[in-house]
Amino acid sequence: MLEAYGLKTHMWNNNLRSTFLLIAFPILLLCLAYGILLVFFGLTSDGNIEQGLQAATNAIPLAVPTTLGLAGGWFGIAFFGHQKIISASIKSRALTISEEPRAYRMLEALCISRGQTMPRLNVIETEQMNAFASGIRDKNYQITLTRGLMNHLDDAELNAVIAHELSHIRHKDVRMLIIAVIFVGIFAFVGESVVRGIFRTNLGRTDHHRRSGGGNAGALIFFGFAIIAVAYLFAVLIRFTLSRKREYMADAGAVELTKDPDAMIRALEKISGRAQLKNVPDEIREMSLHNPRVGLAGAFATHPPIEKRIDAIVKFGGGRRGTASAPRSRRAEAMETKTSTIDPTSRTPWKR
Numbered sequence: 521m522l523e524a525y526g527l528k529t530h531m532w533n534n535n536l537r538s539t540f541l542l543i544a545f546p547i548l549l550l551c552l553a554y555g556i557l558l559v560f561f562g563l564t565s566d567g568n569i570e571q572g573l574q575a576a577t578n579a580i581p582l583a584v585p586t587t588l589g590l591a592g593g594w595f596g597i598a599f600f601g602h603q604k605i606i607s608a609s610i611k612s613r614a615l616t617i618s619e620e621p622r623a624y625r626m627l628e629a630l631c632i633s634r635g636q637t638m639p640r641l642n643v644i645e646t647e648q649m650n651a652f653a654s655g656i657r658d659k660n661y662q663i664t665l666t667r668g669l670m671n672h673l674d675d676a677e678l679n680a681v682i683a684h685e686l687s688h689i690r691h692k693d694v695r696m697l698i699i700a701v702i703f704v705g706i707f708a709f710v711g712e713s714v715v716r717g718i719f720r721t722n723l724g725r726t727d728h729h730r731r732s733g734g735g736n737a738g739a740l741i742f743f744g745f746a747i748i749a750v751a752y753l754f755a756v757l758i759r760f761t762l763s764r765k766r767e768y769m770a771d772a773g774a775v776e777l778t779k780d781p782d783a784m785i786r787a788l789e790k791i792s793g794r795a796q797l798k799n800v801p802d803e804i805r806e807m808s809l810h811n812p813r814v815g816l817a818g819a820f821a822t823h824p825p826i827e828k829r830i831d832a833i834v835k836f837g838g839g840r841r842g843t844a845s846a847p848r849s850r851r852a853e854a855m856e857t858k859t860s861t862i863d864p865t866s867r868t869p870w871k872r
Contacts, residue, residue: 535692537696541696541699541700541703542699545591545703545755546588546591548707548751548754548755549587549588549591549706549707549751550580550584550587551747551750551751552707552747552748552751552752553580553583553584553587554576554577554580554744554747555743555744555745555746555747555748555751556744556748557575557576557579557580557583557744558572558573558576558740558741558743558744558747559740559741559744559745559748560744561575561576561740562737562738562739562740562741562744563737563741565737566737569739569740569743572740573740576744591706594702594705594706594709595702595703595706598702598705599656599702602654602656602698602702603654603655603660603662606654606804607642609800609801609804610644610664610797610800610801610804611644611645612642612643612644612664613642613643614640614641614642615641615642615643620641620643620670622670622675622678623641623665623670623678623682624641626675626678626679626682627639627641627663627682627686630679630682630683630686630777630778631686633777634690634777636686636689636690637658637661639653639655639661639662639663639686639689640660640661640662640663641662641663641664641665642662642663642664642665643664643665643666643667643670644664644665644666644667644797645666645667646666646667646668646797646798647666647667647668647671648666648668648794648795648796648797648798649666649668649669649672649673649790649791649794649795650666650669650791650795650797650808650809650810651663651664651665651666651669651681651682651684651685651808651809652664652685652804652807652808652809653685653686653688653689653693653694653807654694654698654807655689655694655695655698656694656695656698656699661689661694663682663685663686663689665681665682666797668794669681669791672790673787673790674786676778676780676782676783676786677783677784677786677787677790678787679778679780679783680774680775680778680780680783680784680786680787681774681784681787681809683773683774683777683778683784684770684771684773684774684784684809685770685809686773686777687769687770687772687773687774687776687777688766688770688773688807690773691766691769691770691773693766693769693770694807697806697807701803701806703755704755704756704803705803707751707752707755707756708752764822764823764824767823767824767829768824768829768832771784771788771829771832771833771837772832772836772837775833775837775839781833781834781837781838781839781840782839782840784833784837784839785830785833785834785839785840785841788810788826788829788830789826789830789842791809791810791826792810792826793812795808795809795810795811795812796812805822806822810823810826811823
């Protein structure tokens with residue numbers, strides 16, 4: 521669906537990005553630790569700038585095991601418990617086949633068609649229309665749909681959305697995003713803890729210290745905070761610069777799975793303007809089918825505009841615009857089906 525950029529290439533790039541994240545994270549973490557040490561020495565010693573830099577450099581080898589150990593522990597907890605954390609933060613719950621046979625059967629059929637392990641199906645009880653996939657391994661992949669999505673999309677449209685989220689899993693987008701979210705979460709937690717600790721305890725600075733070494737201390741503190749800010753900024757930019765092509769490729773994957781580009785277009789048209797998830801962490805919105813928040817003039821947008829996604833499906837997938845009607849409830853559709861009349865004498869290729 522995208523010129524000179526195939527699904528396999530996208531998967532390979534995602535694997536490379538995941539590897540890059542795993543390599544870059546310890547480096548950024550050590551930069552963060554160095555910045556914290558500079559702030560610490562600036563607040564607790566009366567030495568000059570050169571002495572402060574030397575002291576922080578000498579302390580890094582001692583700080584490495586502790587820093588990486590704490591980060592490794594955090595990553596381990598997040599790696600094995602991220603699904604529970606996500607479910608608790610958005611108040612989602614698992615769906616059974618008896619509760620939602622339509623969506624369950626669609627997901628099952630799509631997985632069977634590709635020989636893929638079936639993810640768990642979850643629901644968020646909101647009338648907003650959105651969805652996202654999460655997980656790192658086959659054993660804990662999940663697809664979460666909102667109640668509004670299931671209520672207002674017809675069968676073909678809902679099938680396309682489920683295929684879109686399943687494509688994120690197939691393309692390894694989900695694993696890459698989860699790793700990025702965990703890493704940035706560590707930086708945010710450490711950075712906030714340092715700032716709060718400094719302003720609450722002031723680390724025992726005295727008036728004599730302020731008078732005798734205030735200038736040097738101020739420079740060290742400023743330099744330390746600058747390093748902390750740059751490390752955190754790089755961590756955030758890594759997350760935001762993860763290619764937005766992932767949404768185009770997931771749309772392409774949905775078209776490949778369903779062979780119905782019009783259904784994906786209709787789903788996007790219906791979802792537009794009705795996808796805002798309230799009281800949901802930004803990290804979850806970044807994984808969702810559509811994230812209406814675009815940040816600073818679109819510079820940090822995590823998703824391409826729906827119009828551009830539809831344009832891509834029309835151009836490369838053979839889809840047609842303007843085929844979506846206003847969202848209707850499944851109850852209204854059921855009533856229409858019951859009250860419609862069918863000519864019993866009509867002949868079709870399947871009825872003779």
